[in-house]
Amino acid sequence: MINIQLRDPNKVMTLSRLGSFHQSKLSFLRSFIREFKEWDFQQDLFDLDSNGYGTAIYSVRNKERVYSLICFSNELKPSERSDRVIATKWDTAFVLHDGIPATEDIERLRNNVPKQEIGRMSYKELTLSRANKSVRIFDHVVDNLSSGQQPDIDIVNEVGYLYRTTAVYGSGKFGLADRYRIKDRAEINGPFRLEMMLVYLVREFTFDQVNHIAKAKSPETAVPLDNKIARRLGIGNSTGLGMAPFIVNHPILLHKWIFAREEALRQIRSIEKVSLSDFEIFKNCLHQSKYNIDTWKTESDYQNKKIKSLKTDLEKFEIEFLQSLNIDEEYLWNTLYQWIEKNLREEGVEYIVSMLMEPYDEIVNPLVKEMSSDEDLYFDIPTKHKVADLISMIQKNYKSMLRIDFNTKESISNFWFISKNKEEPRIANRYEEEGSELEQPLAVARDVVNLYQRLLTVPSTQTIAEFLIKNDDLRHVVRRCHIVEKFPYAEIQDNTVGENLVPLDMLRFKLSFFGAQKFDPRSDKWLRICMYQGAPLINELNNSNDMWIYEGQS
Amino acid sequence: MKSSSEIDTVAKRATKASGFSWGIAEEVGKNIKSLELLGIGGVENLNAYLKALKNHKPEGPQEILKNNKLQGKSFCPFYTGTALIDAAEQVLELKTLKFNSIDYPILMLPFINRLSYKIGRMIIVKMDKYEINLNLNRFISSNMDIRNTVLQSSQSFEINVLESKDTFKPETWEQLYELSTETFVEESERLKSTAAGAGVIDND
Numbered sequence: 001m002i003n004i005q006l007r008d009p010n011k012v013m014t015l016s017r018l019g020s021f022h023q024s025k026l027s028f029l030r031s032f033i034r035e036f037k038e039w040d041f042q043q044d045l046f047d048l049d050s051n052g053y054g055t056a057i058y059s060v061r062n063k064e065r066v067y068s069l070i071c072f073s074n075e076l077k078p079s080e081r082s083d084r085v086i087a088t089k090w091d092t093a094f095v096l097h098d099g100i101p102a103t104e105d106i107e108r109l110r111n112n113v114p115k116q117e118i119g120r121m122s123y124k125e126l127t128l129s130r131a132n133k134s135v136r137i138f139d140h141v142v143d144n145l146s147s148g149q150q151p152d153i154d155i156v157n158e159v160g161y162l163y164r165t166t167a168v169y170g171s172g173k174f175g176l177a178d179r180y181r182i183k184d185r186a187e188i189n190g191p192f193r194l195e196m197m198l199v200y201l202v203r204e205f206t207f208d209q210v211n212h213i214a215k216a217k218s219p220e221t222a223v224p225l226d227n228k229i230a231r232r233l234g235i236g237n238s239t240g241l242g243m244a245p246f247i248v249n250h251p252i253l254l255h256k257w258i259f260a261r262e263e264a265l266r267q268i269r270s271i272e273k274v275s276l277s278d279f280e281i282f283k284n285c286l287h288q289s290k291y292n293i294d295t296w297k298t299e300s301d302y303q304n305k306k307i308k309s310l311k312t313d314l315e316k317f318e319i320e321f322l323q324s325l326n327i328d329e330e331y332l333w334n335t336l337y338q339w340i341e342k343n344l345r346e347e348g349v350e351y352i353v354s355m356l357m358e359p360y361d362e363i364v365n366p367l368v369k370e371m372s373s374d375e376d377l378y379f380d381i382p383t384k385h386k387v388a389d390l391i392s393m394i395q396k397n398y399k400s401m402l403r404i405d406f407n408t409k410e411s412i413s414n415f416w417f418i419s420k421n422k423e424e425p426r427i428a429n430r431y432e433e434e435g436s437e438l439e440q441p442l443a444v445a446r447d448v449v450n451l452y453q454r455l456l457t458v459p460s461t462q463t464i465a466e467f468l469i470k471n472d473d474l475r476h477v478v479r480r481c482h483i484v485e486k487f488p489y490a491e492i493q494d495n496t497v498g499e500n501l502v503p504l505d506m507l508r509f510k511l512s513f514f515g516a517q518k519f520d521p522r523s524d525k526w527l528r529i530c531m532y533q534g535a536p537l538i539n540e541l542n543n544s545n546d547m548w549i550y551e552g553q554s
Numbered sequence: 555m556k557s558s559s560e561i562d563t564v565a566k567r568a569t570k571a572s573g574f575s576w577g578i579a580e581e582v583g584k585n586i587k588s589l590e591l592l593g594i595g596g597v598e599n600l601n602a603y604l605k606a607l608k609n610h611k612p613e614g615p616q617e618i619l620k621n622n623k624l625q626g627k628s629f630c631p632f633y634t635g636t637a638l639i640d641a642a643e644q645v646l647e648l649k650t651l652k653f654n655s656i657d658y659p660i661l662m663l664p665f666i667n668r669l670s671y672k673i674g675r676m677i678i679v680k681m682d683k684y685e686i687n688l689n690l691n692r693f694i695s696s697n698m699d700i701r702n703t704v705l706q707s708s709q710s711f712e713i714n715v716l717e718s719k720d721t722f723k724p725e726t727w728e729q730l731y732e733l734s735t736e737t738f739v740e741e742s743e744r745l746k747s748t749a750a751g752a753g754v755i756d757n758d
Contacts, residue, residue, distance in 0.1 A: 469616060474577065475578060
């Protein structure tokens with residue numbers, strides 16, 4: 001029996017590797033569908049006028065619990081439509097309510113939800129969002145359906161969604177319920193479950209709305225959107241920097257997500273004899289991937305290079321490895337993994353790592369349950385340790401950071417800050433913009449190196465308590481060092497403020513865990529993605545299988 | 555109503571804006587959240603303290619002693635609170651500590667509550683006329699109502715780490731234990747030899 005180890009965090013936790021992750025069975029929207037496929041989904045209210053403006057309510061329920069999505073749709077002039085978080089009006093605003101909303105709740109929410117960040121929710125509301133129609137496709141679909149035809153499948157495949165969310169909030173923001181209120185519910189025992197629920201229900205709303213408007217436009221000739229076409233439509237999202245600091249500010253959660261992936265990989269590589277049926281599932285995913293990757297359209301040179309590298313690597317993998325392998329070989333997956341790590345680039349490696357999980361519900365599902373965390377449990381610093389202990393920890397856990405020279409201008413050329421007008425994270429050049437004195441504590445590599453250098457100047461037998469009394473400016477990073485000692489995947493092993501930083505890597509990493517596909521960068525700081533494209537529709541959930549993400553695209 | 559997450563975030567940022575480090579600000583954010591969850595005026599006390607700080611530089615202890623004094627000044631609750639948590643073992647050894655004067659002492663309470671959890675002992679805090687029990691970061695009880703109170707300072711602040719001991723009399727325990735045994739079954743000779751996994755003689 002071979003002893004497969006977890007992959008080294010120094011290798012996995014670089015930004016370029018994290019930014020090469022793809023969706024997998026662990027992804028939140030996929031685990032949401034698996035968790036909720038036995039629940040009842042229904043439309044409780046659909047009060048829209050002929051233009052599709054008004055109120056709709058959808059619920060998800062079982063014997064014990066109900067969640068309700070309330071949608072408020074209104075007119076929006078083209079000049080008012082914007083993906084930026086600084087927008088103040090949207091085509092439709094959404095809120096997920098805990099239970100069945102009373103009339104008073106609906107009225108209260110009607111006055112607040114469309115206002116989004118400047119409205120107030122209550123502890124009865126769980127998540128909040130808003131979305132805009134895709135100008136490329138929405139009217140095209142309405143026009144075609146109203147005249148009795150289905151929309152152009154090429155346009156559907158290219159755009160991938162009728163609506164695009166520009167923010168999805170939860171966990172106590174703007175008065176929404178804090179996580180502690182609901183964290184013990186079994187169905188929520190997985191990160192971002194409620195956000196995934198909201199997005200899934202919003203998708204259903206978009207189909208119902210477009211059918212409704214088409215029918216109102218031309219009752220005699222209108223036809224509903226074909227289910228096969230509807231399945232190819234997900235929900236788009238514009239993701240900007242708001243998401244990036246999350247993975248720095250939640251180190252234990254970051255570890256839990258990545259550990260789940262790494263542990264899945266370790267267990268899969270440890271399988272002595274791969275069954276033919278499991279191997280066929282893997283091959284089928286690879287086969288479908290070739291079509292799926294071709295539908296991944298973007299104008300970004302950066303992303304197109306990555307897509308091209310991925311396609312080339314998958315072809316190389318198929319020709320040079322897969323076609324000549326012997327399925328009876330012991331520890332086949334381990335041999336496969338060693339080959340791809342040696343011969344492919346990061347994008348290809350991580351794509352195949354995702355595919356390796358597909359045959360193994362029994363490995364992945366238990367790990368999904370371990371992907372939440374309570375950061376407060378590990379907040380206190382073990383201050384009876386000595387300075388020498390902390391120095392050793394840093395040498396062991398931050399090897400690559402210690403090699404960075406933070407005396408150069410390039411190494412600290414960026415700074416992260418919170419904008420005053422929208423309270424959102426931003427990044428700017430330190431030498432060109434004002435405000436770096438208000439920098440957010442996201443330059444962890446720089447602060448760890450600073451801590452290390454200062455530790456070397458004090459007696460190694462000093463306790464951490466004694467050190468901190470005189471060095472409280474480094475308290476936050478001393479805390480992180482102790483966290484990463486327990487949770488090795490808790491830290492991005494890279495410089496998050498250097499000249500070469502590509503913030504997209506941080507966004508793409510988090511989005512891969514959401515289950516997003518078709519990353520479409522619009523700059524190095526924001527991108528469009530699609531969620532639930534290919535996913536079963538509400539009335540198909542009960543009979544769905546988890547392979548929809550591969551099969552639903554072609 | 556503000557959520558706990560909002561309270562934590564705003565308290566942290568406001569503390570940082572007032573000149574404290576991020577590490578201290580993180581501690582304060584969590585503490586204010588904890589006070590508000592217990593129904594005590596964390597936000598009111600924090601706001602008042604941070605306003606008062608505009609005129610002076612806060613100071614904490616450079617080491618933890620049985621008697622802690624700052625000449626002509628009051629201790630900062632944040633620097634003092636973090637120093638106490640960091641020196642938890644020392645506090646446990648000292649058992650009783652005094653501080654001559656602490657600014658906005660209600661802001662110390664969540665630090666002491668966390669300290670209580672860290673050392674596994676109940677702590678009684680005496681601050682002027684208030685006597686407050688802090689129990690393993692689970693609850694706070696007080697001889698007087700502190701819920702809507704903003705205290706600018708306490709002229710004496712005493713921390714007493716309690717010995718772990720029972721609150722009940724030995725004879726009370728005996729009575730209760732006796733009653734609890736009425737849920738047990740009196741074993742017959744046959745049960746003695748068959749009801750457990752091993753036999754009567756367990757000879758390894």
